[in-house]
Amino acid sequence: MELDELKKSWNTLDEHLKRKKLTxxxxxxxxxxxxxADAQKSIGRLSSLQRLSLSIGIVGLTLxxxxxxxxxxxxxxxxxxxxxxxxxxxxxxxxxxxxWWDYRTYRWMMDTRIDEMPIAVVSKRMENFRxxxxxxxxxxxxxxxxxxxxxxxxxxxxxxxWKIQTVLILVFIVFDVAVIYLFYKKVVYKxxxxxxxxIEELKQICTD
Amino acid sequence: MENVEQxxxxxxxxxxxxxxxxxxxxTTPNATLNDLYQDVVLNLWKAYPKFRRECxxxxxIYRIALNTCISFIRxxxxxxxxxxxxxxxxxxxxxxxxxxxxxxxYRMINRLGQLEKSIxxxxxEEKSYEEIAEITGxxxxxxxxxxxxxxxxxxxxxxxx
Numbered sequence: 089m090e091l092d093e094l095k096k097s098w099n100t101l102d103e104h105l106k107r108k109k110l111t112x113x114x115x116x117x118x119x120x121x122x123x124x125a126d127a128q129k130s131i132g133r134l135s136s137l138q139r140l141s142l143s144i145g146i147v148g149l150t151l152x153x154x155x156x157x158x159x160x161x162x163x164x165x166x167x168x169x170x171x172x173x174x175x176x177x178x179x180x181x182x183x184x185x186x187x188w189w190d191y192r193t194y195r196w197m198m199d200t201r202i203d204e205m206p207i208a209v210v211s212k213r214m215e216n217f218r219x220x221x222x223x224x225x226x227x228x229x230x231x232x233x234x235x236x237x238x239x240x241x242x243x244x245x246x247x248x249x250w251k252i253q254t255v256l257i258l259v260f261i262v263f264d265v266a267v268i269y270l271f272y273k274k275v276v277y278k279x280x281x282x283x284x285x286x287i288e289e290l291k292q293i294c295t296d
Numbered sequence: 297m298e299n300v301e302q303x304x305x306x307x308x309x310x311x312x313x314x315x316x317x318x319x320x321x322x323t324t325p326n327a328t329l330n331d332l333y334q335d336v337v338l339n340l341w342k343a344y345p346k347f348r349r350e351c352x353x354x355x356x357i358y359r360i361a362l363n364t365c366i367s368f369i370r371x372x373x374x375x376x377x378x379x380x381x382x383x384x385x386x387x388x389x390x391x392x393x394x395x396x397x398x399x400x401x402y403r404m405i406n407r408l409g410q411l412e413k414s415i416x417x418x419x420x421e422e423k424s425y426e427e428i429a430e431i432t433g434x435x436x437x438x439x440x441x442x443x444x445x446x447x448x449x450x451x452x453x454x455x456x457x
Contacts, residue, residue, distance in 0.1 A: 101317065119337065
């Protein structure tokens with residue numbers, strides 16, 4: 089079957105469909121009514137989720153800043169202060185970066201308008217989004233390692249006996265590998281089929 | 297029923313064949329014709345208030361329908377490359393001859409990639425190269441090249457069988 093024959097079949101299908109009643113108006117009316125009700129619920133869900141995420145971020149930041157700014161309340165010694173400073177800065181930057189990243193990806197998805205954007209543009213935006221997922225995994229892995237290194241330094245484990253240090257390092261390595269593996273499984277495994285399909289799709293779009 | 301809803305329904309009635317054909321082409325075991333049809337109509341309804349009539353209604357409908365179907369397929373997991381032949385044609389209760397022809401049409405088109413499918417669908421719908429370019433976001437030259445490649449691909453497929 090070549091293009092001409094394909095066209096003939098297509099026209100036959102078209103002729104056939106002309107004779108059929110395809111639209112079930114009652115079903116569409118029901119769908120619109122359900123969508124109207126659902127839209128209200130999802131707006132509520134979305135805003136409560138955003139409120140929760142923002143609240144956790146704000147509470148975390150406030151706690152960290154309180155510890156940092158009034159060390160006497162928490163009996164933080166002068167020796168500990170520089171370490172705590174570094175740790176607090178690290179955590180604050182992590183929380184702020186997390187909030188910014190969530191907002192950025194959320195906006196990106198919201199701005200991907202299937203009604204205004206051509207197919208190739210939507211596909212490219214989706215591919216970008218998936219590429220960011222990979223960066224997210226890499227960034228989280230680096231973050232887990234940095235967190236443990238910092239924790240090791242803040243807690244002063246480097247002063248302990250070498251046997252204890254060996255055990256601690258092994259525990260941290262196992263912890264890091266577990267975190268990275270679980271994150272990888274959750275994010276990558278979930279998207280692996282889609283990613284494969286998308287690479288093919290993108291190859292089609294980007295050639296020429 | 298509100299005026300907007302009535303307006304929307306009459307638009308759907310007018311373009312039902314367009315929507316149906318796009319969905320038909322993207323039907324898979326995990327994405328039935330009905331699922332796709334409902335998803336497309338819902339997305340059209342969501343986008344309807346923002347439609348500023350800057351392009352033809354048909355262009356707008358094709359764009360949403362194709363984007364919705366491709367997104368639907370993208371979200372689905374473990375979809376086999378070659379889909380069961382009776383999947384789509386079973387929905388169209390027709391004579392044996394028609395069934396055979398539709399199965400063949402479906403089988404040929406289903407071997408093409410997602411974007412190629414969109415292009416060939418628009419070509420079969422006798423859209424101009426300009427319109428195909430507007431809907432897909434490709435350049436005119438790119439559209440022409442792709443159509444020529446698809447033709448070659450179909451010829452090769454035909455020879456192999």
